[in-house]
Amino acid sequence: MLELDRLGCGYRGRSVLRDISFELVAGELLCLLGPNGVGKTTLFKTILGLLPAQGGSIRLAGEPIVRWSRRRFARHVGYVPQAHTPPFPFRVRDVVAMGRCAHLGSFAAPGAHDRALAEAALDSLGIAGLAGADYTRISGGERQLVLIARALAQQPHILVMDEPTANLDYGNQLKVMAHVRDIAARGGMGVILTTHHPDHALLYGSRALVLDRAKRYAVGTPAEVITEAYLQDTYGVSTEIHDITRRNGLQSRLCVPAWGAPATAGRRA
Numbered sequence: 287m288l289e290l291d292r293l294g295c296g297y298r299g300r301s302v303l304r305d306i307s308f309e310l311v312a313g314e315l316l317c318l319l320g321p322n323g324v325g326k327t328t329l330f331k332t333i334l335g336l337l338p339a340q341g342g343s344i345r346l347a348g349e350p351i352v353r354w355s356r357r358r359f360a361r362h363v364g365y366v367p368q369a370h371t372p373p374f375p376f377r378v379r380d381v382v383a384m385g386r387c388a389h390l391g392s393f394a395a396p397g398a399h400d401r402a403l404a405e406a407a408l409d410s411l412g413i414a415g416l417a418g419a420d421y422t423r424i425s426g427g428e429r430q431l432v433l434i435a436r437a438l439a440q441q442p443h444i445l446v447m448d449e450p451t452a453n454l455d456y457g458n459q460l461k462v463m464a465h466v467r468d469i470a471a472r473g474g475m476g477v478i479l480t481t482h483h484p485d486h487a488l489l490y491g492s493r494a495l496v497l498d499r500a501k502r503y504a505v506g507t508p509a510e511v512i513t514e515a516y517l518q519d520t521y522g523v524s525t526e527i528h529d530i531t532r533r534n535g536l537q538s539r540l541c542v543p544a545w546g547a548p549a550t551a552g553r554r555a
C-alpha cells in the first residue's frame with residue numbers, strides 16, 4: 287500500500303531522518319515509537335507531502351506520491367493530527383462531515399450518505415452525544431476523538447495518526463487502539479500511528495517501527511523490536527517485559543518499570 291525506500295526527511299538546511307525504508311500493508315496497524323524530537327512527526331509530514339522528501343522515494347499503491355494529485359491522495363490517505371483548537375466554532379457533526387470533502391465534487395455539500403457516515407463514526411467512538419456541540423467548547427480529549435471520527439468518516443485506505451491517544455483518558459486510549467486495530471483488520475485499511483506507550487504497540491500493533499536516539503531504526507513485530515535493551519538505551523529507564531496469560535487464556539506481552547514500586551509491594555509471602 288505504502289512503500290518508503292531510503293527516505294530522507296527534514297527541513298530546509300536540516301536533515302532529521304535518513305534512509306528510512308518500510309512498507310505499510312493492508313489490514314495492519316504499524317506503531318511508531320521513538321523519543322521526543324527524533325523525527326516522527328517530520329516523517330509523517332513527508333509521507334503526507336507537506337514536506338518535500340530529502341532523498342529516497344515514497345510510493346502509494348505502487349505509484350510515486352509525487353505523481354498523485356492532492357485530491358486523489360486525500361481520498362486514499364487520512365490524517366489525524368495532534369489535537370488543535372480551530373478558530374471557527376463549527377459544530378462537531380460538521381467537523382466530522384468535513385472528512386468526506388475529498389469524496390465530494392467541487393462546491394458540493396455533504397449528502398445524506400456522507401452525514402450518515404459521519405454520525406456512524408461518532409457513534410463508533412462513543413461520542414454521538416457530542417454531535418451538536420461546538421467544537422471549540424469541548425475538552426482536548428473530546429477534540430481528539432472528533433478528529434479520529436473525522437478520519438474514519440473519510441474511509442481512507444491508509445490512516446496516519448500522530449499520537450492519537452495523547453489527550454485521552456485511560457479507557458478512551460484502550461478503546462481507540464482496539465477500534466483502530468479492528469477496523470484496519472476488518473476493512474483492509476493500513477494504519478500507521480505514533481505512540482509513546484510501548485504497551486500500546488505490544489497489545490495492539492501488528493508491527494512496530496522503533497527509532498532510537500541515534501536515529502537508527504528497526505521494524506518488526508512489536509515483540510521483536512520493543513525490548514528491554516531498546517527501552518533502556520532509548521529512554522534511559524530500566525524496564526521488565528513480561529509475557530502474561532490472561533483470564534481468557536490468551537497470551538499478552540507487557541512492559542513494566544523495573545523501579546518505582548514500594549520495597550514491599552508485590553513481595554511474595
Ligand SMILES: Nc1ncnc2c1ncn2[C@@H]1O[C@H](COP(=O)(O)OP(=O)(O)OP(=O)(O)O)[C@@H](O)[C@H]1O
Pocket residue numbers: 297300302320321322323324325326327328329
Ligand atoms: N518547522 C521546523 N523547522 C525546523 N526544525 C523543526 C521544525 N519542526 C520540528 N523541527 C525539528 O525536527 C526534529 C524532529 O521533530 P519532530 O516534531 O518530527 O519530532 P517527534 O519525534 O515527532 O517528537 P515528539 O515525540 O516530541 O512529538 C526536532 O529536532 C525538531 O526541533
